[in-house]
Amino acid sequence: MTANIIRKIISFNRSSTSIERNLINSISLIFGIILLIVFICVDRGLDIWVQNQFDQGMIDQANYLKSQIKTNDQKPVITFDKHFMPEFKDIHHPHFFQLWQNNKTLMRSKTLENYPKINLIRPRLAIGKDKVVQVIMPNSEQGRASISYFIPLDAKHKTAPFYLTIYRSAKALDHLLWLVDVLLISSFILAMGTMRFITKKLIVKGLKPLEKINKELINYRKLKETLISEVYFPTPSKPVKEIDPIRHELNEFIHKNNQLVDNEKRITADIAHELKTPIAEMITLSEVHISYPDDQRISQTYPQDMLNIAQRMKVIVENLLLLQKASSSSFKTTIKEINLVELTDKIKDSLRFKYPHLKERLLHKEQPFNCIQADEFSLNVIIKNLIDNALFYSSQDSLVTLSWRTDNRGKRFVISNQTDKQVSQEQLKNLTKPLYQIDSSRTNIDHYGLGLSIVKKLCEKNNYQLDFSQNDENIFSVSVLISNG
DSSP states (O other): OHHHHHHHHHTSOTTOOOHHHHHHHHHHHHHHHHHHHHHHHHHHHHHHHHHHHHHHHHHHHHHHHHHTEEEETTEEEEOOOGGGOGGGTOSSSOOEEEEEETTEEEEEOGGGGGOTTOOOOOOOOOTTEEEEEEEEOTTSOEEEEEEEEEOOTTOOSOOOOEEEEEEEESHHHHHHHHHHHHHHHHHHHHHHHHHHHHHHHHHHHHTHHHHHHHHHHHTHHHHHHHOOSSOSSOOOSSOOTTTHHHHHHHHHHHHHHHHHHHHHHHHHHHHHHHHHHHHHHHHHHHHHHHHOTTOHHHHTTHHHHHHHHHHHHHHHHHHHHHHHHHHOTTOOOOEEEEEHHHHHHHHHHHHTTTOTTHHHHEEEOOOSOSEEEEEHHHHHHHHHHHHHHHHHHSOTTOOEEEEEEEETTEEEEEEEEEOSSOOOHHHHHHTTSTTOOSSTTOOOSSOOSOHHHHHHHHHHHHTOEEEEEEOTTOEEEEEEEEEOO
16 A cells, blocks of 8 residues: 555656756746846947947047148138048048038048039037937948037137038948847857756756655665665765655655554454454354254253344444544534533433443533533534443443533543553553454453544544543543634
8 A cells, every 4th residue: 555655656747847847947047037137238238338439439530630620811721631531532431521611511521522412411519519320321321420510729710610520331330239249149148058057967966865765765665675664764874954854754654654554454353353253153153053953051042142143243333334434534513502411311321221320320520511512423422432431441330420621722521430450551542543452352242442443533523632541540531622613
């Protein structure tokens, strides 16, 4: 049975997700989002920085051209040498500039000779201001324009301001921006791959203890054959904090499961023993009666003997069925108000045929209340079985007391009786096991060790607290606490 349960645990849901894969994907996703945000911010920052550097280069070029423009008697004098600016002559990668004063073109770059009807843009600006904008160049390429509206620094008299517009191709800028993007994307992919590889290595290493305990589960049947201690999965030399609770719970589960299996085997053997004895008696009596049909000593008692044996078997079967009912998940309780006086009288009537002196032996102490909220069937069976046990196992003609008490935890009833000998702690621990009897020789034939097992199961179903105790004067007490809810 244990091996089957372990096999089910191992093979549970073959399509279930992987912890390793989930951890790797989750960490990759989280760090991927963080890296993506960082790389987007870096990319945006670099794009702005590169574009600003490009624009600043155009403004510096415009400032150089402006510094070469002088005035002489309010007439412009242009002194810069075009040989130092070959980009304004290059036909393949042309730059363009145009200079105005009083709406009159003073100079155009050599590259504009191929576009005589095209003038560069000249938007309205404040004097002394520079501006860089995006434009379409005369050769239909994307470009950027630097526009300046200024008065030369050496102007001594009132001089009309100049307009200077420079066009520069943005192709180099676009190539640089694309290069930055490619480098950042490559870095992002490389970083993600490296991070995922390292994460996988760390997680696989971290999950080694889990894999080890999983292998132990797979090899459990082989381990079980060789293990002789109660530790089915021993603690390794270097225990893992997260795995130790799992190992402990597995050991507890297997231990409890083995106890249940052993208990089931014991119950099966005890049931067979309890039923085998009356069956053997019936067979023996029948064989003797058949062999000696005329023997009056046998024939006169034969019917009554058979009836007594059948009644004993009936009691055993009824108690086993009641135990099974109390243990069943389909067992339902119905809470209602119960009159304890009426309930106790009913129980006394049902036990009077077994104990003719019940009235003299059972002392029902005065109780502080007459009604209780509980399941009538459960309470009836519990009290009846406890009184029956107390009367049967108590010293001859001794009193059995039934008392009700109340405290802040709820209502409690206690049944006490005098015993002939002390009950050991081991015996107290085993009292509620099915078919367990303190008298291992099973000399009495009226009790079978099922009553307290039924009481325990019903207490568990109703969430009652069941306790046993015995004092030094051999007063044995059974206490059942019915909590306030």
